Amino acid sequence: MGKKIEIHDFEPKIMAFVCKWCTYSGADLAGTSRMDYSPNVRMIRLPCSGRIDPQFMIKAFEQGADGVFISGCHPGDCHYNEGNYYARRRNTTFRQLMDFHGIDIERIEFSWISAAEAIKWTEVIDAFTEKVRELGRHPQYDDEVVDPYAQFLVQNKQESA
Amino acid sequence: MAKIGVFVCQCGNNIARTVDTAEVAKYCSEQDGVVHVEDYKFMCSAPGQEMFKKAIKEKGLDACIVSACSPKMHEATFRNAAEAAGLNPFKVEIANIREQCSWVHDDKEVGTVKSKDLTKMMIERIKFNKPLERYVMPLTKRALVVGGGIAGIQAALDLAQAGVDVHIVEREPSLGGNMARLSETFPTLDCSQCIMTPRMVEVQNHPLITVHAYAELEQLSGFIGNFRARIRQKAKFVIDDLCTGCGECWEKCPFSTESEFEMGLVKRPIIYIPFPQAVPTVPVIDKTECPKILKDKCGLCADVCGPDCIDFTQQDEIKEIDFGAIIVATGFQLMPNVYREYGGWRPPHMTPKKLTAKMRKALPRSDAGRLVDVINGLEFERLASASGPTGGQIRRPSDGKIPEVVVFIACVGSRDCNKGVEYCSKICCMYTAKHTMLYQHAVHHGKSYVFYMDIRAGGKGYEEFINRAQDEGAQYIRGRVSRLTKKGEKILVKGADTLTGQAVDVEADMVVLATAMVPQGDSEQVAQTLGIGYDKHGFFSEQHPKLMPVESSTGGIFLAGACQSVKDIPETVAQASATAAKVLALFSKDEMMRDPEVAIVDQEKCMNCWDCVTVCPYLAIDRVELKDRNGNFRKWAAYVNPGLCQGCGICNTACRSKSIELMGYTNEQVYAQITAFGGDII
Numbered sequence: 001m002g003k004k005i006e007i008h009d010f011e012p013k014i015m016a017f018v019c020k021w022c023t024y025s026g027a028d029l030a031g032t033s034r035m036d037y038s039p040n041v042r043m044i045r046l047p048c049s050g051r052i053d054p055q056f057m058i059k060a061f062e063q064g065a066d067g068v069f070i071s072g073c074h075p076g077d078c079h080y081n082e083g084n085y086y087a088r089r090r091n092t093t094f095r096q097l098m099d100f101h102g103i104d105i106e107r108i109e110f111s112w113i114s115a116a117e118a119i120k121w122t123e124v125i126d127a128f129t130e131k132v133r134e135l136g137r138h139p140q141y142d143d144e145v146v147d148p149y150a151q152f153l154v155q156n157k158q159e160s161a
Numbered sequence: 162m163a164k165i166g167v168f169v170c171q172c173g174n175n176i177a178r179t180v181d182t183a184e185v186a187k188y189c190s191e192q193d194g195v196v197h198v199e200d201y202k203f204m205c206s207a208p209g210q211e212m213f214k215k216a217i218k219e220k221g222l223d224a225c226i227v228s229a230c231s232p233k234m235h236e237a238t239f240r241n242a243a244e245a246a247g248l249n250p251f252k253v254e255i256a257n258i259r260e261q262c263s264w265v266h267d268d269k270e271v272g273t274v275k276s277k278d279l280t281k282m283m284i285e286r287i288k289f290n291k292p293l294e295r296y297v298m299p300l301t302k303r304a305l306v307v308g309g310g311i312a313g314i315q316a317a318l319d320l321a322q323a324g325v326d327v328h329i330v331e332r333e334p335s336l337g338g339n340m341a342r343l344s345e346t347f348p349t350l351d352c353s354q355c356i357m358t359p360r361m362v363e364v365q366n367h368p369l370i371t372v373h374a375y376a377e378l379e380q381l382s383g384f385i386g387n388f389r390a391r392i393r394q395k396a397k398f399v400i401d402d403l404c405t406g407c408g409e410c411w412e413k414c415p416f417s418t419e420s421e422f423e424m425g426l427v428k429r430p431i432i433y434i435p436f437p438q439a440v441p442t443v444p445v446i447d448k449t450e451c452p453k454i455l456k457d458k459c460g461l462c463a464d465v466c467g468p469d470c471i472d473f474t475q476q477d478e479i480k481e482i483d484f485g486a487i488i489v490a491t492g493f494q495l496m497p498n499v500y501r502e503y504g505g506w507r508p509p510h511m512t513p514k515k516l517t518a519k520m521r522k523a524l525p526r527s528d529a530g531r532l533v534d535v536i537n538g539l540e541f542e543r544l545a546s547a548s549g550p551t552g553g554q555i556r557r558p559s560d561g562k563i564p565e566v567v568v569f570i571a572c573v574g575s576r577d578c579n580k581g582v583e584y585c586s587k588i589c590c591m592y593t594a595k596h597t598m599l600y601q602h603a604v605h606h607g608k609s610y611v612f613y614m615d616i617r618a619g620g621k622g623y624e625e626f627i628n629r630a631q632d633e634g635a636q637y638i639r640g641r642v643s644r645l646t647k648k649g650e651k652i653l654v655k656g657a658d659t660l661t662g663q664a665v666d667v668e669a670d671m672v673v674l675a676t677a678m679v680p681q682g683d684s685e686q687v688a689q690t691l692g693i694g695y696d697k698h699g700f701f702s703e704q705h706p707k708l709m710p711v712e713s714s715t716g717g718i719f720l721a722g723a724c725q726s727v728k729d730i731p732e733t734v735a736q737a738s739a740t741a742a743k744v745l746a747l748f749s750k751d752e753m754m755r756d757p758e759v760a761i762v763d764q765e766k767c768m769n770c771w772d773c774v775t776v777c778p779y780l781a782i783d784r785v786e787l788k789d790r791n792g793n794f795r796k797w798a799a800y801v802n803p804g805l806c807q808g809c810g811i812c813n814t815a816c817r818s819k820s821i822e823l824m825g826y827t828n829e830q831v832y833a834q835i836t837a838f839g840g841d842i843i
Contacts (some may be wrong), residue, residue, distance in 0.1 A: 027181055031261055033262070034259060036267070042278060042279065042284075044834055046831070047809055047823070048461065050809060050810065051810030051823065053814045053828070059835045065838065080807060083778070086814070111459070122265075
C-alpha cells in the first residue's frame, strides 16, 4: 500500500465499454481483492456487450480517447444467451471498417473477462495502457488525419480527368 | 434545469484514504445543474440515508448521484430511499469510486482525479435519465407440468398440496416414466413400484390436478405469468369418461406388437395399457398397428367392451389452456443401444432416430447385434422386476435359460467423447452394483463380474452399497472390455484388468451394459417449442449452474429431473420440489412487477427492417399493425413485449433507425457519459 503511481510524460485516456454481468463484476472483484491496475481507464457499464454500438467507440475517439476497450462474458456465458456473439461479430466487422478509414485498430482492444477473472482484468488493462502509451496520442480532428479512402477518391478523380 | 444532488461517501476510510472526498464534492458543486452536494462518512448508514431523503425533500432534487461503492452493493438501497422520499428510483445513479477507484489506486492525487471524472460522467448521464415506472402484469395461477415421471409427479403434488391448479401433460398412455420400469432402487433396494404407484394414484385423485395422458405440448406462446399452451390430446379411440378399466378389450385383442414399456422384451396387445398399475387405467389403441383402423378388419375390442366406450372415429383434440408457470420434467432415455444397430433382434422403438457417427462407434466393438443376450440396464430392470415379463426370474432373452455367469460393463457410451458422450452418466456405478445384487439374490450360484473404469459413489449410503455388492459376490475388475464375440451359446467377453496388467476373458451367459443416460431424442425440439436453452448434448440449460439451477433461461419455465442433467431419484425429487417452491413464490402475489429497464419502440420512427426481431434472444419483439383513427391499416411497426424483454439492449444496437431505446441505457445517456469523458486522465 501507499505505492506511488509513476506518471509518464504521456498518459493515454482509455474508455472501456463493459457488460455489467461479467466484466464490470470482474473489475469490482479486482477492487474487492485490492489489486492494482493502471488508473487510465474509465468504464461505461452496459447491460450486455451486445449493447455496445460501434458509434460509441467513434464518439469516444472523438472525445479524445486514445484507446477503446471492449469486454463481455466469455462465449457461451452470456447472461442473455447470445449478446456477446453479436458483440464479437460487430467488433470484427467494425475493426476492418476502422482500418479502412485509417484509424489505428491497435487502439481497439477486445477481450472476454468473466466475473471471476479480476487478475485477467488487471493484466489486460495494464498491457493495453502500456500499448496505447507507446502508440502515443490519438490524432484528433484538428490534426491532419489522412483517410485513404478519401485519398483514393481524389486520385481516381484526377486520373479520370 | 436539472436539480441534481451529489452525495460523496467516504466509506469510513475505505474511500477517504485514497480519494479527497471534500475535493470531489467541491468539484461536483461547480458542475452544471448540481444544486446540492454532501460529503459524508457512511452514506449507506441510517443517518446517511436520512440525510439523503431529507436533501431530496428539502431541496426538491430531481436526480441524485451517489459516489460510493459498486452499484451491485447499494444501488437498490438508495433507489428505495429515493422512492420513500418521493423521487423516482430510476433517477438515482451510483458512481463507483470504491471498487473501481479507491481500492485499486493507492495514489491520493490519482484517486481524486479519477473520482471526479467518474462522478462527472454520471452527472452528465443522469440529466437524460427518464423517470420509469415498474410494469404491473397479470398472472394466471395455474401451472403446467410437462412429463409425468417421478419429477413431474413430485412437482405436481407439491403444487397441488399448496392449493395450485396443476395440469400434467404426459405423452405415454400412463404416468410413471422411467422410474416405473425399475425393479428396485438403490441404495435401499426398495421396490420402485411400491413407492411410486401410490403417488400416481394420489395424482389421479387430487381434485386440483388434471392429467392429460397420451397428450403432447404442441405450442407455447406468451411469457412468464401469461403462457398459453396448445395441447394435442392424441386420439385414444377409447372414451375416457365411460371406460372402467375392466381389461376385457386388451385381454381379447388378437394382435400384438413389441411393448415399449417392457423395452421390447415381450409383446403387448394393440389396445393396451403400458403396465398393470397404469394411471389412468384407460387403454389406448395404437393406431399405427390396429387392423380395424388401418384396414377396417377385426373390431373385437368394441364387441367385448361392456360400457361401449370404444370409438374408432375419434380424432386428435386440441386444447388451449392458459398457464402462469411451466415445469419441464421430460426425463431421459438410455443411449440408443449401439449393439442392436447391426441387424438382428431389435425392438422398433429402440431404433435411434438420430444416431450420430460417434454413437455408432460406441464401445466396445463387436459383431453383436446378433448377440441377443447383450442387454442394457433398463432391460435388466424389467427382467428383474416382479411385474416384468419373466415374473422376476432372471432369464436371458435368447432361450429363457437362467444365466450362470453375467458380465456387467460400466461406462458404456459415457466418459469418452470418441465413443459416445463426454460426461459421466453418474448413476451407472450405483445401478450396476444394484444389478449385481439383484442377480445374486435371484441366482444364488451365479457369478457376476463388473468391468469398471472408476467407482463413483458419492451419495448418502452409496459407498456402503458398493461395498455390500462386493461382499455379496460381485467381482469387480478394473478395466475395459474390447470385444464381445459369440462362442457357442455363450458370449466371450475380452477385457483387461488394468490393476494386474493382464488380459481377462470371461465366458458369459448374459452381458448387461450400463449405457449412458442421454436426453430424450426430441429434447431439442421440445426446447425450441418452449423457447428455452439447451446444451450440446440436448440437456436443457439452467439459468445459472450454481445459484439458479432450476430456472431455465426463460422466465417462468423451470426444470426438474433428468432433462436438465443426469440425476438419480433423490436428486430428481429434490429438484422437482425446488421447482414447486419457485412456482409458489411466483404465484404468491396477485400481480407481477416487472423491471422497467426494457426496450421501448418509437413506432412512428420504425421502418420495418425487423433486425430487432431477428436478434432478440427472447422472441420478445412482435410485428404489429398500426391503425389510424378510422381503424384502417396505416403502417407496420415493431412492438416489444415488456413481459418477455430481459433488457439486454441487443435490439437497441441493431436498430438502424434508432427507434428502439433500452430504458436506463439509452443512446442519449451513453453519449452523455462519453461526452463528459475527456478531462484530465491522471
